[in-house]
Amino acid sequence: MSWFQSDSQADRIVPPSGFTANLTTFAAAAMAFLAVFALALSFATGRLADRWSAELARSSTVRISAPEGQIAAQTQAALNVLNTTPGVASATVLGPEEQRALLAPWFGPDLPIDTLPLPQLIDVIEDGDGFDVDGLRLRLSAEAPGAVLDDHTRWRRPLIKAASRLRMLGFFSILLIGLTTAAMITLAANAALAANAQVIRVLRLVGAQDLYIARAFIRRFAQRAGVGALAGVVLAMIGVALLPEASTAGGFLTGLGFQGFEWIWPLFIPILAAGVAYWATRYAALRTLRGLT
């Protein structure tokens, strides 16, 4: 705890360094700003992965491709199979309007759907326990040969995997930002120690121990990093708050940001930055001081 105890004279034994100090503060602010966005990215992709995982896992589609005269009969046969399958909560035949809405993003809203040889789609929602996919496929092939069950696994897995990796990438970015901050503070501390060689010499001559000398530098750099990071976090949080609202039409990009308690997480960044600065400066200072005669 003595590291944090303030001794007003001890805090001033290192002369103010003006421009260099401002650079350290600015760099900490910039790093904190980037860290907030990396955090927002991680949370957003995490939410996306969870949503896709939850929503898609509970829904499947039965597609019926048959000669025009058999579509109605096979649809009915498939519905009968689905309604008697344990684990199926509901099976709903998509009407022309719903099919048109599905295709609208690719073909526009005025698609003459009646003239196209489109398959009939049945939206299947699972209940809590889910259903036996292989068993259902067998029964469908027997009762409605034109019916194909698509449980979305084929394209769901890569999407969830991609979202999860994006989340990991976000966290890895935060780690890199932390390490870069540590490297930057170490370099700045080394420069400060070299520039204050005479101060260190005088302090040693009057009986100062290495920890006392190191503390003067540590406190200064931890303060600069903390203050800089706080400014960066505040600016970044304002930036995130000004991003467009999340909406289904906007997709992923509009979901970038924080929700609920997630807003608390960026507030830890200045504390983390001060902690990183503390350890980086301590390492640099003690290593340099031990190297002196």
Next chain:
Amino acid sequence: MIELQNVAYSYGGGELLSDMTLTLAAGSFYFLTGPSGAGKSTFLKLCYMELIASAGSVSVFGQDVRDLDRDGVALNRRRIGVVHQDCQFLEHLPIAENISLPLSAAGRAGDAQNLDELMAWVGLRDKAHRLPAELSGGERQRAALARALIMSPDVVLADEPTGNVDWEMSQRLLTLLIELNRMGKTIVIATHDLNLIRMAKNQVNARVLRIADRRLQLAGAGL
């Protein structure tokens, strides 16, 4: 207090000091003389552990300097007050803060009650808030002496303390050091000012050491 046994110090390949044996007893007063470059400052640096002897042993307050780690050296330096010829201040701090720096470094910043009295004793009470660069040479030397004494050290080592001041100021500084010796402090003054030594010998029982040909010799008869 400080004991040197067959001490040698080599610098840049050549031997600067050789076979030096001396015990600085408590309450003693020494002058250290010798031509420029003879090794007076090096001798003092060996005494306050800024340099390590290349041969022989230096013992400070009963501890061999070679056995001390960096913290041990720092702790022992708190018992030795050093006055440098160039004073060695932190130029960005007011002179009062420079004088109380050893207290702060020792974690005793709250013990500065005597600071005002000490500054008055060296005649700098009204200059407490001045920066070192704003003081004259004599004032800086007196401030350096005050800083050396703030921890009430057992030993005071002064390297050419009168080197940059006029004769009147030299006399004042010497009087301060003699007064300290009467309080029981061990004093070592490195100087080439023979007039100063002659003046002191009338007031204090001082021994004069001379460094010549790399060795320490007892001088004084001719002074």
